[in-house]
Amino acid sequence: MAGYTPPMNDVTFLLGEVFDFDAAMAALPEYEGVDTSLATTILEEGGKFCAEVLEPLNRPADEEGCRLKDGLVTTPKGMAQAYKAFVEAGWAGLSGDTDYGGQGLPRVIQILLDEMLSSANLSFGLFTGLTRGAVEAISHHASDDLKARYLPKLISGEWTGAMALTESSAGTDLGLLSTRAEPVGGGSYAITGTKIFISSGDHDFGGNIVHLVLARLPGAPKGVKGISLFLSPKFLVEENGALGARNGMSVGSLEHKMGIHAQPTCVMNYDGAIGWLVGEPGRGLNAMFTMMNAERLFVGIQGLGVGEAANQRAVAYARERLQGRSADGARSPVPIIEHADVRKMLLTGRALTDAGRALAVWTALQMDIAARHPDPDTRRVADGFVSLLTPVVKAAFSDFGFEIAVMSQQVFGGHGYIREWGMEQYVRDARITQIYEGTNGVQAMDLVSRKLPMENGDLARRFFALIGSDLGAADGAADLGETVDAVRQSLARLEGLTDHLLTNGADLEEAGAAATDYLRHFALVTYGWLWVRMAARATAADRTSASISRYVDLARFFTARLLPQTLALDAAIRAGAAPVVAYDAILP
Incomplete structure (x- = not known):
């Protein structure tokens, strides 16, 4: 294989x-x-x-x-x-x-x-x-x-890091956490409590493991305003930088998981573990979100990576696997890549993965610009785009990555269900990316309730204007007219939905009912924009005809077969929350 x-x-x-x-x-x-x-x-x-x-x-x-x-x-x-x-x-x-x-x-x-x-x-x-x-x-x-x-x-990799947020009764709602930190002198604190789902909480690589732990100081108010962030290492560090005594933390158990079996996901017990405050008291969530936002982008990239690997294997298998007759009935058996349904699955994986990679590069460029550009207005605009796109990258990449893994497994038929072919592992591993670092439903609510209203909606409108400008620039590109028109129409729908949610999104039921559908709509339009951009550059560049055809044909496939999902998403969102809030009459 x-x-x-x-x-x-x-x-x-x-x-x-x-x-x-x-x-x-x-x-x-x-x-x-x-x-x-x-x-x-x-x-x-x-x-x-x-x-x-x-x-x-x-x-x-x-x-x-x-x-x-x-x-x-x-x-x-x-x-x-x-x-x-x-x-x-x-x-x-x-x-x-x-x-x-x-x-x-x-x-x-x-x-x-x-x-x-x-x-x-x-x-x-x-x-x-x-x-x-x-x-x-x-x-x-x-x-x-x-x-x-x-x-x-940490930067050299000699030591590793872990983030300790979640408790058995405090997942998404971190305001419920009960781990406490007591001052013990010299600016240090003794941390006591139990955390679950701690990836890389312990391992056998050697060196130190630096835990960032959310906990409450004495007298801290309830809710998120009472949370502080602490740095607590597995081994205390001597003044000369050498590793000292083992800190008061231990692994209670390893989580038995659906996937990522080679990653030690730990239940961590902190029994008076010594730690030091990171940031201001009571501002721990603010400090932790710096880490979490970086991790959310990283998790999106994980989904992208699994989708790429699964699609590669499925394409290779489909070229080799002989089964069935050709469409004209003249040849048998034929490679299954000749069957239209198999090609559709493979092309779907390719179209979503390549556009996702383009969005990853564009978002990373905005991060670099936001961090280093000499012009403050340029930095501000780029930082706004990163903020807007973070929930989209995390949720869409991981949703699409899981869908690609499942489709790629399907290409293998029964062999895809058997461990030795490796496809079922992609499905199991990809599934966690939709869940950790804030479930994709949480990401969608972040987009609708927090990111869209930023700057009174002007942040989103600025992003849409950028897409519109690129579409206008591509109008004259050879063989792209229908593709550009399809993306322009979907963008108009997205702009209309955005105005609708900015008007009605203060109603949490309306926002909640629309959020995941809106995020997918947003992602599909963004992918369409990038397909136009890639196809336009391919036709303009001095490239071989095969390379040009690849991008142009995939852009056509995306806009003809995947982008029309936005029509159904638009209708579903505009149906409002009423069909959702009627659950009392429907669910037992």
């Missing part, structure tokens, strides 16, 4: 032609020397590591799983060695702050590496992604002393 192939041709096309990566980087201080050639060279090497080291571990590590014995967590055979090789090769510090030993490369390169990590081995990628999330929170909110003590080894 064919293994994973990093999608470098698409990456090069996106960076070099669709988004003019070189010009974008030239405008950003400290990135002037970063160009498409450097980015693709780095990503080619990262792709080799993913394909040659991580992907071969994926299925055996899933089958072996993690173990807990005598308080010690053991990861599957080969995982610790792979992590060591990953760190020694410098991949952990790719986008890390140069002040603390990182390489300081753009988010665009990091996100594309994250996709390949997720395609090759989702469980492994969580170790590195969670560590970077911890780095984000510490960098933005911790004291200079904590930064100096912890960031260099």
Whole structure:
């Protein structure tokens, strides 16, 4: 069975032609020397590591799983060695702050590496992604002393990070959490409580594990305003930076999960674990959301990566598997890729994945611009786009990634249900991406209730205007007239729905009934915009006819077969909350 192939041709096309990566980087201080050639060279090497080291571990590590014995967590055979090789090769510090030993490369390169990590081995990628999330929170909110003590080894990958939010009675509603932190002198606190669902909570990679823990200080008010954030390491750190005594935390058990079996998801007990405040007292959720927003984007990339890997395998299988007659009845058996229904599933996966990657690159570019552009207005606009797109990237990428995994499994027929082909693992692994870091329903409510009203709706309108401008620029592109028109019509529907929700969204039942449908509508229109952009660039560039046809034909497929979903979504949203709130008469 064919293994994973990093999608470098698409990456090069996106960076070099669709988004003019070189010009974008030239405008950003400290990135002037970063160009498409450097980015693709780095990503080619990262792709080799993913394909040659991580992907071969994926299925055996899933089958072996993690173990807990005598308080010690053991990861599957080969995982610790792979992590060591990953760190020694410098991949952990790719986008890390140069002040603390990182390489300081753009988010665009990091996100594309994250996709390949997720395609090759989702469980492994969580170790590195969670560590970077911890780095984000510490960098933005911790004291200079904590930064100096912890960031260099977190950025290098010598130490790893974990986020400890959830409790058995406090999931999405973190205001219900009961873990407490008591001051014990010298600016430190003793943390007591139990957290569940803690990915990378413990492992056997060596080094330290830095937990960011939400807890309440004495006398803190109820609700989210009483929550503070604390840094609590597995091993206390001596003044000289060496690891000292084991802190007061332990693994109560490992969660038995549907997927990501090679990732140790822990129940963590904090029994007077020593920790230090990160950020201001009572502002822990604000500090944690710095980490969570980074993780939400990362989880979206996980969904994208699984979808890419599953689609690759399904295409390879469909080309080899002989079954049935050709459409004209003249040949039998034929490769199943000749059957229209199989092609439709494969093309759906390809159309959603390629557009998702384009949106990932565009969003990462906005993150780089927001962080480094010399013009404050440019930074503000880019930051607004990132805020608007974060729930869309997390939810749409993970929804589509799961759907692609299921369709790709379907291509295999009965073999897809059998473990040895690897497809059922993609389905199991992809499923968690729709759930953790805020379920996709929560993301949809964030989009409708928080992001759309920002700037009195002007943030969303600015994004729609950008799409409209690109559609206008593509009007003259050869063979794209129907494609552009289809996206323009869907954009008009989205703008109308946005006005509808801005008018009626204050009613929580109306917002809740519309949210997930609206987010999908938003994502499909955004994907349509990017397909127009990719197809227009393909026709304008000096490329082979096969390459041009690929993007133009996929753009046509998307707008003809997938974008029409927006018609049904529009109708469903406009039906309002009434059919939903009538549940008392329907449900027992």
